[in-house]
Amino acid sequence: MLKQYPTLRYILHRGGWYFLTFLVAVTINFFLPRLGTSNPVDIIMGKAGSGLDTEAAREKEESYLKEFGLVQVDATGTILRGADGKPLKSSNVSQFFNYVKMCFQGDFGTSFQKYPKKVTTIIAEAVPWTLALQLPTILFGWLVGNILGALAAYRRGVFDRVFFPLALLLSAVPFFAFGMLLVYVCAIRNGWLPAMGGYAGDMVPGFNLDFIKSAGSHYILPFFSIFLILAGGQAIGMRSMGIYELGTDYIKYAKWLGIKENKILLYLFRNAMLPQLTGLALSLGGMIGGALITEMIFSYPGLGMAILSAIQGQDYPMIQGCTLLVTISVLIANFTVDILIGFLDPRVKAGQMGGN
Amino acid sequence: MKRLGIPLAIVGLLLIAGCNKESKPAGQEETKAGGFPRSKTLYMGGSQWGDPNSFNPLTDWPAWPVNDKFNIMFETLLAYNTLSGKFEPLLGTLESQSADSVVVTLNPAAKWSDGQPVTSADVKFVYELGKRYKGAATAYAIDFVSDIKVSANPDKSERLTFMVNKKGRNNPLVVLDFLQAIRILPAHVFEPKLAQLKDLAEVQKLKCDSNPVVSGPYNLEAYSNEKIILKRREDYWGNAALHGGKAPAPQFIIHPIYKSNDAFAIALAQNELDATQTYIPRIWMKKNAGVLTWYDKEPYFVPGAIPTLLINSTRYPLSDKAFRRAMAFAIDYKSIKDLAVSGYSPNLKPGAIMPFGIEGGYYNDEDAQKYGAAFNAETAKKILAEAGYKSVFKPDGSLDKMLDAKGKQVPTLFVKSPAGWSDWEAIVTLAVKGMRAAGIDVREGFVDAGLYWQSQPVGDFDLEMIKPAASVTPSQPWSRLAALMSSRTWAPPGEKMNENQGRFNNPKGKGYIKAVDSLLSVIPTLTDKAALTQAYRNLNVIFMQEQPALPLCYLPEQFYQVNNKTWTNWATDANPYAPPNLPWAGAATKMLWELKPAK
Numbered sequence: 001m002l003k004q005y006p007t008l009r010y011i012l013h014r015g016g017w018y019f020l021t022f023l024v025a026v027t028i029n030f031f032l033p034r035l036g037t038s039n040p041v042d043i044i045m046g047k048a049g050s051g052l053d054t055e056a057a058r059e060k061e062e063s064y065l066k067e068f069g070l071v072q073v074d075a076t077g078t079i080l081r082g083a084d085g086k087p088l089k090s091s092n093v094s095q096f097f098n099y100v101k102m103c104f105q106g107d108f109g110t111s112f113q114k115y116p117k118k119v120t121t122i123i124a125e126a127v128p129w130t131l132a133l134q135l136p137t138i139l140f141g142w143l144v145g146n147i148l149g150a151l152a153a154y155r156r157g158v159f160d161r162v163f164f165p166l167a168l169l170l171s172a173v174p175f176f177a178f179g180m181l182l183v184y185v186c187a188i189r190n191g192w193l194p195a196m197g198g199y200a201g202d203m204v205p206g207f208n209l210d211f212i213k214s215a216g217s218h219y220i221l222p223f224f225s226i227f228l229i230l231a232g233g234q235a236i237g238m239r240s241m242g243i244y245e246l247g248t249d250y251i252k253y254a255k256w257l258g259i260k261e262n263k264i265l266l267y268l269f270r271n272a273m274l275p276q277l278t279g280l281a282l283s284l285g286g287m288i289g290g291a292l293i294t295e296m297i298f299s300y301p302g303l304g305m306a307i308l309s310a311i312q313g314q315d316y317p318m319i320q321g322c323t324l325l326v327t328i329s330v331l332i333a334n335f336t337v338d339i340l341i342g343f344l345d346p347r348v349k350a351g352q353m354g355g356n
Numbered sequence: 357m358k359r360l361g362i363p364l365a366i367v368g369l370l371l372i373a374g375c376n377k378e379s380k381p382a383g384q385e386e387t388k389a390g391g392f393p394r395s396k397t398l399y400m401g402g403s404q405w406g407d408p409n410s411f412n413p414l415t416d417w418p419a420w421p422v423n424d425k426f427n428i429m430f431e432t433l434l435a436y437n438t439l440s441g442k443f444e445p446l447l448g449t450l451e452s453q454s455a456d457s458v459v460v461t462l463n464p465a466a467k468w469s470d471g472q473p474v475t476s477a478d479v480k481f482v483y484e485l486g487k488r489y490k491g492a493a494t495a496y497a498i499d500f501v502s503d504i505k506v507s508a509n510p511d512k513s514e515r516l517t518f519m520v521n522k523k524g525r526n527n528p529l530v531v532l533d534f535l536q537a538i539r540i541l542p543a544h545v546f547e548p549k550l551a552q553l554k555d556l557a558e559v560q561k562l563k564c565d566s567n568p569v570v571s572g573p574y575n576l577e578a579y580s581n582e583k584i585i586l587k588r589r590e591d592y593w594g595n596a597a598l599h600g601g602k603a604p605a606p607q608f609i610i611h612p613i614y615k616s617n618d619a620f621a622i623a624l625a626q627n628e629l630d631a632t633q634t635y636i637p638r639i640w641m642k643k644n645a646g647v648l649t650w651y652d653k654e655p656y657f658v659p660g661a662i663p664t665l666l667i668n669s670t671r672y673p674l675s676d677k678a679f680r681r682a683m684a685f686a687i688d689y690k691s692i693k694d695l696a697v698s699g700y701s702p703n704l705k706p707g708a709i710m711p712f713g714i715e716g717g718y719y720n721d722e723d724a725q726k727y728g729a730a731f732n733a734e735t736a737k738k739i740l741a742e743a744g745y746k747s748v749f750k751p752d753g754s755l756d757k758m759l760d761a762k763g764k765q766v767p768t769l770f771v772k773s774p775a776g777w778s779d780w781e782a783i784v785t786l787a788v789k790g791m792r793a794a795g796i797d798v799r800e801g802f803v804d805a806g807l808y809w810q811s812q813p814v815g816d817f818d819l820e821m822i823k824p825a826a827s828v829t830p831s832q833p834w835s836r837l838a839a840l841m842s843s844r845t846w847a848p849p850g851e852k853m854n855e856n857q858g859r860f861n862n863p864k865g866k867g868y869i870k871a872v873d874s875l876l877s878v879i880p881t882l883t884d885k886a887a888l889t890q891a892y893r894n895l896n897v898i899f900m901q902e903q904p905a906l907p908l909c910y911l912p913e914q915f916y917q918v919n920n921k922t923w924t925n926w927a928t929d930a931n932p933y934a935p936p937n938l939p940w941a942g943a944a945t946k947m948l949w950e951l952k953p954a955k
Contacts, residue, residue, distance in 0.1 A: 039810055046809030048416040054845035054854045056496045057813075060416075063491040067557065114409040115416075116561040122407060125581055188622060195622050197582060201399065201612055202392040204578045204585070299614040301582055309406060314806050 010342055018335050022327065029323040030096050033316050040112045040314040041065055062087055068112055069095065099320065109317030113309065119321040122306055129198055130302040134287040137226040142280050145234025150269045153242025164239065170232025179225040179297040186221060194218050196299040222298045234276065241272035274345055281337035285330030395953055398606035398923060400938050401620055402633035404613050407581040412564040413541050416493050420584060420611055425941045429570045430539035433460055437943035438828040439935040441714040444943045445598065447474055447540055447571060455881040457517050458531050464513040465597035468542050469589060470569050476506040476514045481543035489556040494538055499524040500531050529880035532830035536942060542569045573604050584611045604948035627921045631938050633914040635779055637698045646921040650936040651929045654699045658936045659710060660913025661826040663783060665771065665819050665906040666858045670849050673766055674818060678743035680903040684729035685736035686794035687787045692909050696782035701909040706730060707896045708837055708907055715833045718892035727900040736794040747795025758797040770801030773821040774808040780821050783908055812857050815849035828913045834879050837895055840905050842876050860904035872898055923951045
């Protein structure tokens with residue numbers, strides 16, 4: 001039916017697969033945290049139950065089980081009990097359908113650990129920070145790294161001899177070590193920039209110049225801690241791809257034809273970029289959860305810590321909410337790059353559509 | 357090379373764009389910025405680690421300062437001085453205590469922030485909530501307080517008599533604990549909410565974060581996921597009634613929420629934080645930055661809790677008393693003190709009672725010499741050999757396996773402790789090292805915190821790191837001994853126990869020591885000092901003989917690290933006008949009135 005619109009057909013075809021992947025991922029997101037042997041209410045009781053009598057602790061525990069929908073209740077809200085007097089656990093399947101129903105209503109449930117905070121509230125508070133730090137860092141790290149890598153491949157000479165070892169060093173340094181070094185040199189030792197936080201300690205977030213200035217100065221170190229390392233890694237990859245492309249016939253031919261250097265560089269960039277794009281998709285997809293270490297080093301607001309503490313605390317609704325977000329972002333990033341590659345390289349599109 | 361300029365310019369532009377994007381995070385309506393002058397603001401941290409969830413005092417774990425013993429928003433009846441062991445007046449004054457009742461007079465000047473007086477109705481509301489709702493955070497109080505009788509003093513102030521629940525736990529000590537821990541709430545605010553929502557669980561879901569009615573010297577000003585800000589109440593009743601008309605020095609208190617201990621250490625050294633209760637190793641290195649602790653030399657802090665290895669005495673060979681005692685002799689406590697906890701502990705003495713401070717009076721050195729186990733690897737080996745155990749070492753000197761009297765291999769024992777709790781990891785590693793050297797087949801078993809919490813009440817462990825009854829309260833050291841030895845709710849492994857999870861002293865088992873439980877139930881009711889001391893001595897002797905757990909070192913109840921660059925006159929060992937807690941708990945709160953801005 002869509003034969004005459006190959007591009008649209010390609011997009012729909014890819015989209016269909018992504019939707020299927022999404023459904024599978026949502027199911028896994030639900031069951032994965034429940035595979036673990038630890039029980040969220042036990043963890044909560046470790047906090048809430050200290051100092052309580054055994055009997056009082058049991059009552060408290062049952063009220064939590066009920067509150068979080070982990071036990072079966074009758075119409076009046078009374079916990080149903082088995083022959084041994086213990087509450088009957090509600091089955092994973094019934095919890096799953098409840099979860100799917102709630103998801104469609106835009107409700108990810110109440111966090112166990114941060115009770116009575118809603119998961120959606122926690123995510124909505126943290127995501128802007130994560131995006132503001134990660135999105136520009138990744139995009140620009142990628143862009144700058146690739147441009148420099150292509151330049152290094154093409155120019156060689158002194159530029160490459162200085163640049164390449166530097167990029168190699170940057171790409172090899174672990175995130176956290178580099179971040180800590182930045183904190184030590186730029187904040188603790190010399191006091192050029194604030195050591196941590198998303199904004200100054202004496203401020204409350206708001207839309208005003210003071211706050212923006214403060215947030216800006218607190219942004220610089222975390223930004224560079226990711227940006228430089230990412231750019232270094234991208235540059236190395238791009239440089240190797242570039243060197244490979246330089247040896248190919250089309251570049252030799254273009255040179256022989258006397259085409260302008262800038263134009264040749266553009267050809268080279270476009271061709272060498274394809275595998276790099278896949279890398280970009282991966283980084284963008286992992287963005288939501290990938291900020292953990294940066295957030296810890298700089299005590300930067302964001303979702304990374306929320307995810308970590310949710311996992312440690314077996315906070316099912318929170319884990320589900322976050323993994324759903326990660327799933328969606330990975331899928332969207334991959335889908336976008338898929339489509340982009342389809343446009344940039346018609347061979348891919350043709351190949352995917354059955355070679356006709 | 358010229359081209360480099362362009363990407364750099366883009367990065368610069370992006371930085372600005374990125375910053376703009378950040379200006380609307382975290383659900384915060386407040387738009388005040390920079391309104392907290394450094395010289396009028398006290399920065400304290402370490403009590404709130406995640407996003408503030410709720411400021412509702414009726415929920416189980418609201419955010420700081422509505423949780424724990426913090427009394428700067430909602431106050432307790434009495435403030436406990438952990439240094440002197442005495443009660444200081446707050447909403448009430450302690451009149452008398454006996455085995456049957458505790459009498460407190462309500463301070464007639466005490467007022468809520470909406471102008472209403474604090475009355476016996478408010479006290480009864482909190483204490484009797486458990487009669488109405490099983491899920492109330494204070495529901496357990498009715499097991500200890502059977503009734504609160506109200507009468508009038510000659511000066512018409514209200515006198516409250518807390519009747520010890522003789523038919524319940526019959527424990528006046530815990531009643532004293534309550535008086536300094538349970539915060540009094542405004543009944544006139546919460547009763548209508550209960551009536552309207554008809555259910556405690558629904559009321560517990562309220563966040564109570566806008567202009568709460570409090571009795572304390574500060575109230576919630578603003579909060580975000582990065583900090584909680586309190587503002588001084590100029591009309592606080594206690595300024596006149598308790599502090600001679602003076603107001604607290606800081607106008608604002610800000611609790612920043614950082615994400616790691618390191619962040620607190622950096623902020624403290626950089627003067628962005630005035631006080632913190634987080635663990636900072638080698639604190640003496642921060643002296644130049646103006647950082648003080650209680651003592652200016654080892655152990656730097658006042659001991660308040662005993663990290664302990666709990667022993668599961670239902671498991672073989674831990675059920676063998678000789679085996680447990682051999683373990684106690686095998687651990688090098690001095691190395692734990694020096695290496696694992698930066699020297700923040702006095703040298704450990706045998707037993708489960710602290711040999712100094714308020715508890716020191718119940719400690720007996722002769723008993724310790726006679727019955728206690730101190731580090732001595734040779735004695736450990738001797739005890740093991742006498743009990744028939746044989747340790748087989750490899751040629752390189754490391755332990756291979758252990759055989760019991762029947763020649764059967766003893767299973768390797770594991771120490772369960774949460775992964776990532778770095779000070780505990782170091783303590784466990786050193787304890788294991790000592791025991792292995794003495795020929796005891798023990799290994800570290802660091803587990804996910806979730807598994808750790810889960811294993812504790814059901815007794816699913818060989819040995820487990822715990823901090824029994826870690827708060828310094830009026831009921832110490834009774835509460836620690838009960839947490840380690842009480843069989844009152846003994847249940848077989850698999851079922852839950854909220855105390856003595858090592859399941860020592862099974863009342864239905866062979867060799868049940870009846871004296872343990874009878875001493876534990878009689879101690880709270882003893883008022884005669886000599887009888888009390890004797891009872892504690894007896895209990896500690898049984899502890900040393902039976903070794904149901906392995907105390908490893910002493911650590912402070914809370915770390916107390918302050919910086920005197922912005923605020924001075926902190927209480928320290930040289931100037932001990934308040935106990936060694938940050939000025940938001942118990943009697944330490946009075947530091948707020950004594951702090952002075954640095955010149």
